Amino acid sequence: MGHGETRKTQQHENHDAVDALRRWRQQGEGKRSRRSGIKRFTWADELSAPAQLDRALQAGEQALALARESRFRRAEADSLICLSLTYKEACRYDEARTHAEQALALARDHSFRVVEGQALTALCETAKAEEAHGTAVELGQEALAVHRETGHRLGEARTLMALARAHRKTDEGAAELMGRQAQAIFSDIGVPETEYEDLDR
Numbered sequence: 155m156g157h158g159e160t161r162k163t164q165q166h167e168n169h170d171a172v173d174a175l176r177r178w179r180q181q182g183e184g185k186r187s188r189r190s191g192i193k194r195f196t197w198a199d200e201l202s203a204p205a206q207l208d209r210a211l212q213a214g215e216q217a218l219a220l221a222r223e224s225r226f227r228r229a230e231a232d233s234l235i236c237l238s239l240t241y242k243e244a245c246r247y248d249e250a251r252t253h254a255e256q257a258l259a260l261a262r263d264h265s266f267r268v269v270e271g272q273a274l275t276a277l278c279e280t281a282k283a284e285e286a287h288g289t290a291v292e293l294g295q296e297a298l299a300v301h302r303e304t305g306h307r308l309g310e311a312r313t314l315m316a317l318a319r320a321h322r323k324t325d326e327g328a329a330e331l332m333g334r335q336a337q338a339i340f341s342d343i344g345v346p347e348t349e350y351e352d353l354d355r
Contacts (some may be wrong), residue, residue: 207240231266234253235254239279250283251280252277257272268301278294295310301313314335317329318336322334
């Protein structure tokens, strides 16, 4: 495939993600999840109390402000993703989505491919938390493709776990397969089971 065709394919994929996000936003107007936040990342166990989440958000916003002040775009994108994940744990899904979308835009503007995959995974997680399962699968599949292109195996494993959760309502077979694939990668790269067992919820 030539460079022009590759660029067209990437542009097409980007449009697909934008369309998915637009549908998700439209479906979510006036709708908020009433469920309590379910912790899916090991580090979130330490942020379970509201006061701790508030402190984490405050620290994250400070880190984001510093990154923007110094114009360190990669640090800005990383801070946005961390904030997105923390807002999701706090069940503040609009803010989680907004921060992940900002990180995704930065990643694409500056060719931060690993960050692009991470931002898409964060969006997948938030869509799943809002029970937008179809959108979660679309975003997760795109994130998975990016992680496989970059060779970021930890990101690939985390995304497979996110996809496994997103598929559970509609395709238990796919969910089980992706969960096993994720566990195999975690084991292969030396991540202890205690570090990822909470992801499979």
